[in-house]
Amino acid sequence: MKIEDAKDRLREIYIGYGFEERPMAKGELCFFDKRRDYPVLAISADEIKEFAEVADDLAAIEIGPVETCVLGPSLREQWLEPLDAYRGPIFGFAERERTIRFGDGQAGNPFIEIGAPSALFRNFYRDKGQQFPFFQERLMRRIGIARSGSTDMFRGMLTVRVCNLTENWDAASLERSQEMIESCLFDLTYLKNMALSLRSSWPMTMAERRRERQLRFDRLVSGDEFPLKNVVYDGAVTKFYQRAVSSDDAYTSFISFYHILEYYFVSVSDNRLYNRLERIVNDPAFSARQKQLDRIIASVDEHGRESDETEMLKGVLLEFVDEGDLLRFIEKYEDRPASKIYTEKTTCFGYEIDKMNLKAGHIFGPIAKRIKTIRNALVHSSDRYERKERYVPGEEASRVLMRELPLLRFLAEKVIIATARIG
Numbered sequence: 001m002k003i004e005d006a007k008d009r010l011r012e013i014y015i016g017y018g019f020e021e022r023p024m025a026k027g028e029l030c031f032f033d034k035r036r037d038y039p040v041l042a043i044s045a046d047e048i049k050e051f052a053e054v055a056d057d058l059a060a061i062e063i064g065p066v067e068t069c070v071l072g073p074s075l076r077e078q079w080l081e082p083l084d085a086y087r088g089p090i091f092g093f094a095e096r097e098r099t100i101r102f103g104d105g106q107a108g109n110p111f112i113e114i115g116a117p118s119a120l121f122r123n124f125y126r127d128k129g130q131q132f133p134f135f136q137e138r139l140m141r142r143i144g145i146a147r148s149g150s151t152d153m154f155r156g157m158l159t160v161r162v163c164n165l166t167e168n169w170d171a172a173s174l175e176r177s178q179e180m181i182e183s184c185l186f187d188l189t190y191l192k193n194m195a196l197s198l199r200s201s202w203p204m205t206m207a208e209r210r211r212e213r214q215l216r217f218d219r220l221v222s223g224d225e226f227p228l229k230n231v232v233y234d235g236a237v238t239k240f241y242q243r244a245v246s247s248d249d250a251y252t253s254f255i256s257f258y259h260i261l262e263y264y265f266v267s268v269s270d271n272r273l274y275n276r277l278e279r280i281v282n283d284p285a286f287s288a289r290q291k292q293l294d295r296i297i298a299s300v301d302e303h304g305r306e307s308d309e310t311e312m313l314k315g316v317l318l319e320f321v322d323e324g325d326l327l328r329f330i331e332k333y334e335d336r337p338a339s340k341i342y343t344e345k346t347t348c349f350g351y352e353i354d355k356m357n358l359k360a361g362h363i364f365g366p367i368a369k370r371i372k373t374i375r376n377a378l379v380h381s382s383d384r385y386e387r388k389e390r391y392v393p394g395e396e397a398s399r400v401l402m403r404e405l406p407l408l409r410f411l412a413e414k415v416i417i418a419t420a421r422i423g
Contacts, residue, residue, distance in 0.1 A: 001055035006048050009055070013127040014041070017136055051126075054119050061124050064174070066200035067132065070124050071169050076162040076177050077121045079202075080114065080185075083195040102184045105164060112184050113161045114196070117154050125154075134202040158196065160184070200395055232423045237263050237416055244409070250401035251378060251393065257405070258375050260412040264419065265312040268319050314368035320418035321411055326367070327358055329410050341403055348400060349377035349390045367407075374404060 001009070010029055011021055019031035019041075029043040057072070064071040069078040103111030125135060138153040160181050166173040181198060189195045237260045244256035317326075334340045345355045351373050356366045377390040378401075391397060 006052035080158040250398040257408040257412040310372045
């Protein structure tokens with residue numbers, strides 16, 4: 001493509017975003033935000049030249065099996081995200097001109113590269129802001145900071161590139177490339193302690209996150225002045241709570257909230273036994289006769305049979321959570337679009353979970369069973385009886401867990417508050 005044709009195409013793209021072109025330095029394009037009359041981005045002569053050079057190749061590029069992946073002759077390129085961007089050698093890696101390479105590509109052999117997005121990748125998604133608002137939002141964030149370059153929407157991003165594997169992609173070559181990528185990502189973690197993960201969808205915009213935000217996860221109290229209450233919370237469970245709330249990992253949050261409920265399994269179960277024995281012993285008719293002692297033995301034996309963890313979890317919920325509050329929470333949660341995960345039958349990590357009857361006296365048992373089933377799926381990666389895979393970390397697994405977190409957080413908070421004491 002000629003330089004002038006490239007300029008015309010770039011004008012078309014950014015005017016389509018709602019920006020307005022203003023003449024600036026010779027050879028550059030500059031676009032302003034109409035509302036603020038502020039320069040949004042500049043496209044340098046080098047960027048225009050790069051766009052012109054790859055424009056013809058872009059015709060052969062298409063979105064792959066997921067929206068974050070592009071396919072072209074001898075190329076698969078997909079977005080990678082650090083599992084912890086601020087840990088160790090990952091930090092700053094994307095900002096530097098650095099590429100990690102597996103294989104030498106000699107004699108046309110396949111090789112894999114990990115680094116900043118390629119020119120093809122950047123320019124393919126350059127005009128996809130309407131289809132994927134994430135890109136347009138990344139541009140708009142730069143307004144008011146400095147005059148940005150047009151490729152700033154890709155700043156800090158990493159991609160993985162599979163090269164020379166095939167000219168024509170099909171199901172078999174896609175599966176093979178996926179296997180190669182996953183193997184290289186493991187090697188990278190093993191050799192350099194750098195944990196990266198393939199992403200299959202672009203992040204939601206801030207507006208989309210506001211619409212989809214988790215119930216009660218957005219509960220923030222305004223102001224900086226709060227009463228000093230004479231209340232003492234159990235320090236052990238508050239640490240679990242803080243870890244759950246602060247983590248970006250749905251698995252960590254779920255397990256940490258669960259630990260809060262689990263923390264009281266034994267004490268609640270034992271208290272039920274103590275109360276039962278106390279009623280027997282305090283009965284005026286009680287005596288140290290065999291028949292009376294058999295009642296104590298039977299109670300202790302029954303307590304041993306009640307050590308099933310699902311029943312223990314149910315006991316904690318019965319002890320500390322108000323049933324009316326729980327029912328109202330679930331009803332409010334399910335008022336949101338596509339959120340009927342409790343009153344409709346669903347599948348979670350290979351387990352069939354029955355729908356619940358939202359009536360008093362029928363809720364604690366199903367809730368306890370649901371939570372315990374999911375917890376078991378997380379800590380046991382396969383089912384030894386059914387020989388089925390249960391939980392494998394990934395985007396889809398995180399989405400499933402995220403929808404379960406609001407209720408688990410609600411229950412954990414109720415337990416923490418109910419077990420607090422006056423100082």
